[in-house]
Amino acid sequence: MYRLKNVTKRYDAKGRTVTALNDVTLEIPDGQLVAIQGPTGGGKSTLLQMLGALDRPTSGTVELGDASLGTLADSRLTGIRGTEIGFVFQGFNLIPTLTALENVETALVPLGVSADERRDRAARALESVGLGDRGDHRPAELSGGQQQRVAIARALVKEPNVLLADEPTGNLDEDTRDEIMDLLEGLWRDRGLTLVIVTHDSAVARRAQRRLHIKAGKVKELA
Amino acid sequence: MFGTYLRRELLGRRRQTIIIAIGMALAIALVIIVNSVATGVRDAQAQVLRSVYGVGTDITITRPVTPPSGTDQGGQGARGPRFDFGAGAGDASGDGSRTVHSSRLTVGFGTQTMAATSLTTVQKVHGVEAASAVLSLTNTTFDGTLPSFGSRQQGGAGATPAPSGGSDAKGGSSFDVDSFTVMGMTPGGRAVGPLSATTLAKGRTLAASDEGKHVAVLDSSYAKSKSIGVGDTLSIGGTDFTVVGTVSPTGSDSATASNVYIPLDVAQKLSSQTGKVSTIYVQAESASAVDSLKASLQKALPKATVATQADLAANVSGSLGSAGQLVSNLGTWLSVIVLAAAFLIAILFTISGVTRRTREFGTLKAIGWSNRRVVGQVAGESVLQGLVGGIAGIAIGLIGVLVVNVVSPTLTGGLSSGRGVAGSMAEGARRTFGGGTGQTGRFGGAFGGASSGARSAAATQVDLSAPVTAWVIALAVALAVLGGLLAGAIGGWRASRLRPAEALRSVQ
Ligand SMILES: Nc1ncnc2c1ncn2[C@@H]1O[C@H](COP(=O)(O)OP(=O)(O)OP(=O)(O)O)[C@@H](O)[C@H]1O
Numbered sequence: 069m070y071r072l073k074n075v076t077k078r079y080d081a082k083g084r085t086v087t088a089l090n091d092v093t094l095e096i097p098d099g100q101l102v103a104i105q106g107p108t109g110g111g112k113s114t115l116l117q118m119l120g121a122l123d124r125p126t127s128g129t130v131e132l133g134d135a136s137l138g139t140l141a142d143s144r145l146t147g148i149r150g151t152e153i154g155f156v157f158q159g160f161n162l163i164p165t166l167t168a169l170e171n172v173e174t175a176l177v178p179l180g181v182s183a184d185e186r187r188d189r190a191a192r193a194l195e196s197v198g199l200g201d202r203g204d205h206r207p208a209e210l211s212g213g214q215q216q217r218v219a220i221a222r223a224l225v226k227e228p229n230v231l232l233a234d235e236p237t238g239n240l241d242e243d244t245r246d247e248i249m250d251l252l253e254g255l256w257r258d259r260g261l262t263l264v265i266v267t268h269d270s271a272v273a274r275r276a277q278r279r280l281h282i283k284a285g286k287v288k289e290l291a
Numbered sequence: 292m293f294g295t296y297l298r299r300e301l302l303g304r305r306r307q308t309i310i311i312a313i314g315m316a317l318a319i320a321l322v323i324i325v326n327s328v329a330t331g332v333r334d335a336q337a338q339v340l341r342s343v344y345g346v347g348t349d350i351t352i353t354r355p356v357t358p359p360s361g362t363d364q365g366g367q368g369a370r371g372p373r374f375d376f377g378a379g380a381g382d383a384s385g386d387g388s389r390t391v392h393s394s395r396l397t398v399g400f401g402t403q404t405m406a407a408t409s410l411t412t413v414q415k416v417h418g419v420e421a422a423s424a425v426l427s428l429t430n431t432t433f434d435g436t437l438p439s440f441g442s443r444q445q446g447g448a449g450a451t452p453a454p455s456g457g458s459d460a461k462g463g464s465s466f467d468v469d470s471f472t473v474m475g476m477t478p479g480g481r482a483v484g485p486l487s488a489t490t491l492a493k494g495r496t497l498a499a500s501d502e503g504k505h506v507a508v509l510d511s512s513y514a515k516s517k518s519i520g521v522g523d524t525l526s527i528g529g530t531d532f533t534v535v536g537t538v539s540p541t542g543s544d545s546a547t548a549s550n551v552y553i554p555l556d557v558a559q560k561l562s563s564q565t566g567k568v569s570t571i572y573v574q575a576e577s578a579s580a581v582d583s584l585k586a587s588l589q590k591a592l593p594k595a596t597v598a599t600q601a602d603l604a605a606n607v608s609g610s611l612g613s614a615g616q617l618v619s620n621l622g623t624w625l626s627v628i629v630l631a632a633a634f635l636i637a638i639l640f641t642i643s644g645v646t647r648r649t650r651e652f653g654t655l656k657a658i659g660w661s662n663r664r665v666v667g668q669v670a671g672e673s674v675l676q677g678l679v680g681g682i683a684g685i686a687i688g689l690i691g692v693l694v695v696n697v698v699s700p701t702l703t704g705g706l707s708s709g710r711g712v713a714g715s716m717a718e719g720a721r722r723t724f725g726g727g728t729g730q731t732g733r734f735g736g737a738f739g740g741a742s743s744g745a746r747s748a749a750a751t752q753v754d755l756s757a758p759v760t761a762w763v764i765a766l767a768v769a770l771a772v773l774g775g776l777l778a779g780a781i782g783g784w785r786a787s788r789l790r791p792a793e794a795l796r797s798v799q
């Protein structure tokens with residue numbers, strides 16, 4: 069359960085201040101599938117950073133369960149990111165020198181599980197996204213859709229409560245986009261995740277339970 | 292994961308790894324080679340000093356040479372022997388030319404004597420373990436035929452008839468000048484001084500009972516070159532000496548400090564230097580007190596030159612001296628510069644690597660990697676790159692050292708003049724001939740086998756070997772790790788400052 073109260077985020081860059089989020093108050097119950105839309109520069113990624121404990125608000129509070137993400141120490145935030153939150157990025161963000169399996173394994177490193185268990189769980193996660201036979205491939209040897217599947221496996225291997233995806237289909241063609249959305253939706257349904265997807269794509273947004281629109285830092289609910 | 296990630300990164304970004312490793316390898320190899328050669332040169336210098344000054348000599352005392360006055364030209368007086376042949380000297384032969392023979396035992400050039408009582412003064416100085424005194428001399432033998440100058444001496448300002456007679460019957464003359472170095476030393480006293488670095492090759496050494504006797508010990512290589520054996524006689528300063536033994540330098544195949552060693556009192560008498568010595572060898576009670584002992588000795592003998600082994604090492608001349616200079620100056624600077632360049636390359640490449648991998652590290656942080664883990668990964672990569680370079684560098688360095696040892700260049704080392712022993716003797720011999728150059732031209736004469744004896748005493752030949760010590764290897768590894776750590780620390784610091792939000796933002 070996310071609780072955002074009067075969240076404002078300002079960036080100071082090159083002498084001028086940009087208000088990326090402007091007094092946002094918002095609740096996201098556990099297990100909800102939320103789509104966030106809006107024009108470019110509206111503040112979508114900034115909101116996702118607040119939800120993902122990647123950055124702190126300038127003012128206001130962000131709570132995930134009992135944890136206040138705005139005031140916790142960096143090391144606690146690192147811990148929360150490592151255990152409770154999974155990320156899927158627009159650019160996949162796989163580590164180019166590691167194999168698909170090893171990329172998935174990196175998400176288990178903060179949990180301190182044994183090497184054997186790590187490999188097992190990573191292999192199962194890859195299988196669950198349909199890439200069980202491509203574990204030893206480097207990202208460069210995989211298609212865009214396959215890379216995003218690896219990234220999803222990496223986000224889900226630690227069995228988080230929350231999955232945050234920033235334009236997960238932005239780099240993919242329509243068929244692959246639908247394929248990835250099917251996958252995310254399926255996982256969301258199976259695991260009871262809280263799934264927040266930032267997207268430009270109305271086709272993607274239509275599949276969500278709830279749609280938010282952000283423009284100039286202001287959040288609006290869409291029916 | 293740490294190991295897997297490390298391996299994948301180093302192999303996956305091979306170009307960067309290779310460049311950093313090559314830079315480090317070259318620097319490390321250079322450090323090893325320079326270090327080993329420097330050690331080798333130091334050993335060689337010590338060997339030269341040992342052969343000249345003996346083992347255990349900490350300090351030598353000599354009298355500084357006063358520069359000759361302007362009127363004293365032609366290699367006379369203190370600068371070398373002078374041969375004066377009167378009109379009737381030598382044995383007249385049928386054609387009017389005369390055969391002359393003269394042998395002089397004089398103080399070597401560049402050598403100034405001091406009173407033998409200085410030795411007693413030295414022995415009384417606190418901190419002196421042992422001391423001995425020697426008198427360095429040069430024996431010069433002149434054998435030759437002089438043409439007849441009869442008509443020239445009689446003729447006035449008119450036409451001068453050509454001189455007749457001589458070796459070529461046209462007034463030419465033939466000289467054979469031979470010189471060798473003679474050292475007068477206290478018989479029986481071998482503890483400190485030049486003979487302490489020698490091993491008896493044949494016969495016996497000088498014993499205390501030899502005092503006042505005409506007996507000599509020869510440098511074995513000089514004896515060999517002159518075909519003189521034990522039991523033979525040798526003319527020194529016109530007096531016949533019996534050769535009782537030969538000595539060779541310990542641990543080297545070169546020459547000892549002098550060609551010939553004779554009892555000190557005999558040397559003093561024959562060279563008319565009664566009560567004089569030229570060098571005092573001092574052994575300090577403790578090696579750590581050498582510098583303070585030097586000061587005390589200087590105070591006791593204010594007019595003398597007091598030199599420690601370290602002072603003398605700076606005076607080693609010849610190719611050995613040049614090698615020493617080259618290694619200590621160029622070699623050290625080159626190592627420092629190449630090392631700095633290698634470190635800089637490693638640091639710059641690591642920083643650019645971290646910058647390039649902003650998104651990668653941001654992603655890792657975003658999925659829960661702690662700062663410490665990310666920094667450790669960056670530092671680990673750098674240290675490993677440094678180590679790979681270091682190991683390659685050790686291999687290259689060892690090959691380089693092996694090449695030096697296989698080639699084993701022979702270095703010649705002597706001591707610059709002014710210290711009064713070997714080096715100055717060769718100088719003395721040369722000056723002596725210089726004094727006669729004018730006459731050479733006029734007589735068209737031939738000088739025979741000049742200064743071979745003096746030369747062999749002046750220079751010591753040492754084969755350079757470059758030893759590799761465990762210390763050098765440890766130093767090399769430490770430097771490689773240090774370079775890696777430095778680059779890793781700087782790169783890691785950059786990585787630690789990356790915010791996890793960069794994972795969303797930074798576009799490749
Ligand atoms: N680190 C930053 N420094 C300065 N300004 C920033 C920073 N991050 C975001 N901004 C600014 O905040 C505003 C919101 O940015 P944000 O990335 O959240 O937009 P977005 O809705 O995700 O846009 P897009 O659809 O293009 O990804 C923009 O005006 C942006 O320039």
Ligand SMILES: [Mg+2]
Nearest residue numbers: 112113114234
């Ligand atoms: Mg965005």
